[in-house]
Amino acid sequence: MSALDTTATALSVIVVSADSGPSLRDCVNSVLACTVPLELVLIDNASSDGVPQAIARAHESDHRLKIIYNRANLGFGPAVNRAAEQSRGQALLILNPDCVLKEPALQRLLEVLATEPKVGLVGAVVCDGKGVPDPASYRRDPVLQRALATLFKSGDEGVNIDGAMPDHLVEAEAVSGAVMLISRRVFEWLNGFDENYFLHCEDLDLCRRIRDGGWRVLLAGDVRVLHGKGSSSRHRPVFVSYHKHRGMWRWFRKFDPAAQRPLVAATVWLGLWAHFLLQIPGQLIRMASR
Template identity: 65%
Template sequence: MDPASSHRSPFALPLTVIVVSADSGPDLRDCVQSILASLLPLELLLIDNRSHDGIPEAIERAHAHDHRLTVIYNHHNLGFGAAVNLASKQAQGDALLILNPDCVVQKGDLERLAGLLVGKTKVGLIGAVVCDAEGRADPASWRRDPLLQRSLNSMLNRVGEKVNVEGDIPAALIEAEAVSGAVMLVPRVLFQRIGGFDEAYFLHCEDLDLCRRVRDIGYQVLLAGDIRVHHGKGSSSRHRPIFVSRHKHRGMWQWFRKHDPASEKKLVSAAVWLGIWAHFVLQVPGQLWRLLLLKLRRSMQATAPAADED
């Protein structure tokens, strides 16, 4: 792979924002604009996993004179974690903010997030509350390790400890086992120390793995409950749901095998493998149907002007 990049900032910075795109759609423009609106000295590394929508190129042209933006083009889709790792090698910021391409930060959010690391030597990772357009918090903002018992409780809606922490998220800085991978702030030195994301995960669950490994070496994972970031929730996956779902289920299996003590029991491990992939297969018909409806809507929208003229 031979990535090409544009402008580089010649000075040290408090923050490097890393955004990975892969046919992320128009939301990517809003994400970039919200970052560059910040008054915090920063650099933005937009690393593109071979998009075909032309938006990363358009963004680079639109911000050609802004030295804070660097666009890195990959010749194939490396996966989320591998792309972040690649970008992190070029980063100059003291901290890395890993942000999804369908997230929009509000004025002051970046300054507040970066400030939370100041003077805290044992904080390894900080997340924020991700919300939908109506301001409803995504339960995945405050999570526990997806151990087998918790996952079963969540899936079957049983009484007991679940993966997502139930109840309102306190508007304070609180400790967590895991946070949403849509917004993750990590000291660059620590990210490099633990080897970045585990590239065995292509898409999904690499964030859970990172949180676990941060905690395993004695650092805290925190959630900034009073910082809320709008999240478009999968704008780059609507046109390829089966691809995304396959890697999500694969990530679940990898996390289980790597971190869950239950995986040491062969029969349990076999049952979990069968359950994960049966769940994937059962989702395929519905995903195909939704994809067909999406294509029909787009086709109707594309032909609507011609029909009006007639």
């Protein structure tokens, strides 16, 4: 199938918001500016900033936009799963609310999904406003040995892959959850995201289960997507940090062989939560200084 043919792909773009702020408008506008046939499902986790409602009013005549309002913050993975259930696309693009998507990037991701054999998920290189790639765009499973190598900056193989970010299509163990294109067939076979994660590490979990199922995880290194800093993380750093550490612990228990050794597991548990507690004073000081 050619790149031109992929424009006929039935696509659902899923965006989860939770007090995501003005960047959500830019995200929605960028998606709706694309000419690729798509629907945009914006699922809101009980935001209080009024932005989703403002977006609904601004685009009330655009039938491609569907907004789902949750009465509570369900977490990222559970919200995506519910949006997927109410979507129609045969391909699902999971997009962070602080990402700006351009049509050539979308076309390229769809092309890869349509043409590569045994592809389960396609990611992109997410960049900050200066065009600097996020190392999390191209990474390995965060097994204990790699996590320690990254933490202590040793010469061993770490979680993030060293060197320049690829500028071509490569196979990866994991990609950034900010931009992930997956076929509905694969997503449903996996029963979507593991809902025992609330925020963080559910993308690593999904990538791992895709590979365990016999599909490939690919990074389209020639696709760059602008990714800002999440408003939720800035406003609720302790809340976000707690769920990040909780997610790391769940991934470790599910997939790392080291978790089968009780002493190692206990040490990791203590280390994770000690790290969480030590971060709190600095997070509160930075939040108060804004």
